[in-house]
Amino acid sequence: MDRRKIVFISVGMGLAMTGLVLMQLFWLKTTLKVNETAFNENIQRIFTEVMVDINHLEQISNKNRVLNILGQKGIIPKENLNNEGGKAKTYFTHNQNKIEFSKQILTSFTPRGVFDNPLFDNPAWTYKQIDSIIDNKLKRNNIYIHYRFNIFNESNNHLLYTYPKLDKKSFLNKAYAFKFNSNDMVQHIYLMVRFPHERGFLMRESGLIVGTSIVLILGIIFLFWYSISTIIHQARLSMLKNDFVNNMTHEFKTPISTISLACQALMDKDMNKTTELYETYISIIDEENKRLGSMAEKILQTAILDKGELKLNQEWVNVHEVINDVAKNIEIQISQKGGELKLSLLAERFIVKADRLHLGNVINNLLDNANKYTFEKPLIEVGTQKDGDCLKIYIKDNGMGISNANQKKIFDKLYRVPTGNVHNTKGFGLGLSYVKAIITKHNGQIELESQLQKGSVFILHIPFDNEKNQC
Numbered sequence: 001m002d003r004r005k006i007v008f009i010s011v012g013m014g015l016a017m018t019g020l021v022l023m024q025l026f027w028l029k030t031t032l033k034v035n036e037t038a039f040n041e042n043i044q045r046i047f048t049e050v051m052v053d054i055n056h057l058e059q060i061s062n063k064n065r066v067l068n069i070l071g072q073k074g075i076i077p078k079e080n081l082n083n084e085g086g087k088a089k090t091y092f093t094h095n096q097n098k099i100e101f102s103k104q105i106l107t108s109f110t111p112r113g114v115f116d117n118p119l120f121d122n123p124a125w126t127y128k129q130i131d132s133i134i135d136n137k138l139k140r141n142n143i144y145i146h147y148r149f150n151i152f153n154e155s156n157n158h159l160l161y162t163y164p165k166l167d168k169k170s171f172l173n174k175a176y177a178f179k180f181n182s183n184d185m186v187q188h189i190y191l192m193v194r195f196p197h198e199r200g201f202l203m204r205e206s207g208l209i210v211g212t213s214i215v216l217i218l219g220i221i222f223l224f225w226y227s228i229s230t231i232i233h234q235a236r237l238s239m240l241k242n243d244f245v246n247n248m249t250h251e252f253k254t255p256i257s258t259i260s261l262a263c264q265a266l267m268d269k270d271m272n273k274t275t276e277l278y279e280t281y282i283s284i285i286d287e288e289n290k291r292l293g294s295m296a297e298k299i300l301q302t303a304i305l306d307k308g309e310l311k312l313n314q315e316w317v318n319v320h321e322v323i324n325d326v327a328k329n330i331e332i333q334i335s336q337k338g339g340e341l342k343l344s345l346l347a348e349r350f351i352v353k354a355d356r357l358h359l360g361n362v363i364n365n366l367l368d369n370a371n372k373y374t375f376e377k378p379l380i381e382v383g384t385q386k387d388g389d390c391l392k393i394y395i396k397d398n399g400m401g402i403s404n405a406n407q408k409k410i411f412d413k414l415y416r417v418p419t420g421n422v423h424n425t426k427g428f429g430l431g432l433s434y435v436k437a438i439i440t441k442h443n444g445q446i447e448l449e450s451q452l453q454k455g456s457v458f459i460l461h462i463p464f465d466n467e468k469n470q471c
Contacts, residue, residue: 010228013224014224017221021220024213024217028209028210028213031213035205039201039202042141047137047176048178050130050134051191053133053137054180058119061076061120068121076121094128099127100161100163101161115160117189120151127161130149131149134149134193148193149191149192150171152172152189154189159192172192176193177190252295262281265281266281301434312441312442313355314466316351317353317354317356318350319350319351319354319384320345323343324343326364327341327343327367333371334371339371339374339379340379340380341378341380341381342379346383347386349464352462353466354442358438362439363395366458367382368431369431369432370456373397373456375399375400379397380396380398381394382395382396387471390469391461391464393459396457398455399456400452402448402452410448411433412433439460443463444460444461444466445471446460
């Protein structure tokens with residue numbers, strides 16, 4: 001899939017996703033608005049009943065004041081006031097909240113309230129009565145929500161009760177106002193009720209709808225991300241497979257052409273065929289045939305790893321011996337480039353339980369890569385060290401190095417570090433994915449330390465006994 005198609009599909013899916021998300025948000029907003037309207041209507045209905053009960057309290061308070069004037073025992077308990085500089089200030093505690101109120105003292109004998117209404121002769125008693133009425137009415141209507149209320153006198157812009165963190169302006173702006181039934185031309189008193197967590201309450205009441213909307217929105221976003229990631233991943237795989245086919249064709253073509261030329265030479269009747277010539281051409285055919293077999297084996301091993309069918313033939317292996325055997329085979333190639341292979345096998349314990357064949361292939365792949373990707377004189381070092389219950393093997397080179405971006409992909413199947421020309425270095429991009437798979441099979445780990453133009457270090461951690469330990 002080409003880049004333009006991916007961009008077109010991504011933009012189209014992005015617009016569709018944006019539309020769906022906006023529709024969900026609009027639906028959610030509309031639902032909350034409907035619930036808010038219903039809540040407001042319920043509050044108006046409930047507090048109409050509340051004001052009727054408060055009117056009944058006013059009637060009781062009127063009788064109580066008359067009884068007090070006549071010197072008889074009142075219905076409502078009397079309040080004790082502390083005089084301070086012309087004002088009477090007191091407080092009471094209700095539901096663990098400290099609530100204060102004040103009264104204007106007109107004479108030293110006759111305290112008169114700022115609210116000239118018998119209901120507020122004892123503000124503490126009144127507060128508790130009103131709070132009880134509101135609480136009962138809300139619960140009867142299955143509304144369980146935190147609220148704050150106060151009494152506001154519009155005539156003198158005064159709130160009767162004060163408590164910690166009360167912002168008068170904010171409270172009056174956000175509170176519901178319900179006028180007293182006893183209001184007249186002189187009295188303009190209102191019950192002010194505020195619900196600090198109204199928005200949260202509405203969200204909870206719409207829990208199923210809100211939850212469904214959020215899940216759908218997140219689901220749409222996830223599916224969009226997953227779809228785009230899959231498309232990009234598939235496009236990348238397609239590109240890698242094309243590169244793999246091109247590389248494989250190039251790699252197979254060379255030995256096939258060499259074998260073909262050797263066969264043609266042997267079949268040429270005009271050529272003088274000596275025993276030495278026969279042996280030379282047969283040797284060439286044999287070497288190229290082995291090369292073809294080796295490449296085919298790599299591809300087959302990768303297929304086996306992908307299917308999870310690889311079974312290790314584990315035995316106690318002398319790792320130093322394996323490294324020396326591999327080093328002998330590859331040292332010739334390194335020498336041809338004027339390079340040097342240094343062995344620093346310092347580990348005192350170097351016998352591990354492993355598959356000898358696959359462990360040898362791992363070392364060979366890493367040394368082969370170190371040689372291939374060092375374009376000048378290769379200086380390669382292979383070393384071993386003891387690392388707890390594991391054997392540490394490192395392969396260090398002075399090659400081209402690997403960028404941070406490529407380091408994240410280096411162990412992916414078919415991935416090859418770009419070198420400017422896809423055929424500049426031979427290979428299929430299967431080596432390092434195979435290396436990681438084999439080391440993982442041995443309960444080990446592989447690490448990479450690399451800097452561009454400074455070289456790379458591949459570090460293997462292999463447990464001495466992978467059936468008992470892991471690295």
